[in-house]
Amino acid sequence: MDAVISIKGLEKTYASGLKALKPVDLDIARGEIFALLGPNGAGKTTMISIICGIVRPSAGTVTVDGFDIGRDYRQTRRRIGLVPQELHTDSFETVWATVSFSRGLFGYAPNPAHIEKVLRDLSLWDKRKAKIMELSGGMKRRVMIAKALSHEPEILFLDEPTAGVDVELRRDMWELVRRLRQSGVTIILTTHYIEEAEEMADRVGVINKGELILVEEKNELMKKLGKKELTLELAEPLAAVPAELGDWALTLAGDGHQLTYSYDGQAERTGIPSLLSRMRDLGIAFKDLQTRQSSLEDIFVSLVHEERSAA
Structure with missing residues (x-):
């Protein structure tokens, strides 16, 4: 795997004694969409903040495109765009000015054509002269995304990007994410909307109480x-x-009217036909049938519950 981000033995303990991250080892492939899932306080934002150079780790190393986040801060930070949970921007600046200023912070020359493209992609072009304080919450979220993309990063972190935003923004954002991924940008996202991770992610990591308890390709995870x-x-x-x-x-429910069979992929090919054949031999008829597969949310809840029980 061509790892654009490599994390080795990463830990974070705050002065209060809170151990926010236990030793974490993780490689993120160039060009993938990686979803980091976990309950509130699990350590998702702490890990992202360390990679982005906002929080200092207690132990371990992180490299971004081969550069160490501590020794080569400027090199790593220029490669990263971050959309944080909180809305932080100058309320009295215009949309155009604040996005353009963000590009300059990373040492890049002005590029009005790129800024215009970003604003158009995020449906902000008509608001380019508006002050931030005049915008709705959803529009402010769009501005945060535009700022993160202003310097054309190779890696984009989205920390709960669609929490509390309208359906239109969520749809626009995921369309933008798909286009960025096609252009080679690596996307790392945390989200409470697990259906988004299920639809978008290539791989899924589950973190709980500062410990990365699972990293798996999404399709393999669903199969297993x-x-x-x-x-x-x-x-x-x-x-x-x-x-x-x-x-x-089998289990019986619905006052004896519903017969349920839980199975895996192998049984889908062999168990179901033999079950239906045996029922026919016994004279047990059915009026209807339906199938259901566990969602990523079901798997996530189960994993976290098991990890809590083991603790």
Whole structure:
């Protein structure tokens, strides 16, 4: 893997004694979309802040495109764009001025054509002369994204970027993320909207209590941990699951009208046909059937619950 970010033994303990990050090892591939999931206080923002040079680590190393975040601060920071959770910008500046100023902070020459493109992509062009204080919360969020993209970063961090924003902005943002990814930009996002990670991410990391408990390709994670269920709506209720169907570990619900079979990918090819055939032999008819697969949210909740129980 061509790692654009490499994290080794990263730790953070605050002066209060709070251990926000336990030793973390993680490589993020160039050009991927990596989703970092975890409950509030899990350490997501701390880890992002360290990589972006905002918070000093207690131990460990982080390199960005081969440059150390401590020794080569300017080199690493120029490669990174950050959209933080909080809205921080000068209320009395215009949209154009604040986005242009952000580009200058990284030592880049003015590029009005690039700033215009960013503002148009984020539906901010009509607001370019408006002061920040005149904008709605959703528009201010768009400005934060524009500032992060002003210096054409190779890596973009999105820390809870769609929390509390309208559906239109969320849709525009994910369309922009897709275009950035196609151009080679690496995207790292944290989100509470797990369906967004499920749709967008290539890989998923789950962090809880400062510990990275899992890193997995999203599709592999869904295959390994995503349970599938077949629910049959029976024509006539059953008082109990017949002993002849014991091989399928079925459950009965809905006053005997619903028969549910939990299975994996292998059973999908073999178990279901044999189950339906056996039911037909026993004269058990059904009126309808439906299938369901665990979502990424189901998997996330299960992993965090297991990790808490083990602790």
